[in-house]
Amino acid sequence: MLKSSKEHGIKVVELEPLEKYPDSVFVQDTAIVGVKSNLAVLSRFGEPSRRGEEKSIGEILKGEGFEVKQIEEPGTLW
Secondary structure, eight states, X not given: OOOOTGGGTOOOOOOOOOTTOGXXXXXXXXXXXXXXXXXXXXXXXXXGGGTTTHHHHHHHHHHTTOEEEEOOTTOOBO
């Protein structure tokens, strides 16, 4: 029998949908997070249609106590 995330001590945060960003369900590439360093680096996507969706994740990470940095133009993650 599989154990739930909660039983493994993992906190799951359910996010509201971002209708403007249909690819935003793929949050795995929105930020790089260092748990020990308490630092999160938000992506700047190479795909222009995805730019902006990282802002909502940044707010959540700030609320969780992370120091949040942003990749600046012209840098991107592909």
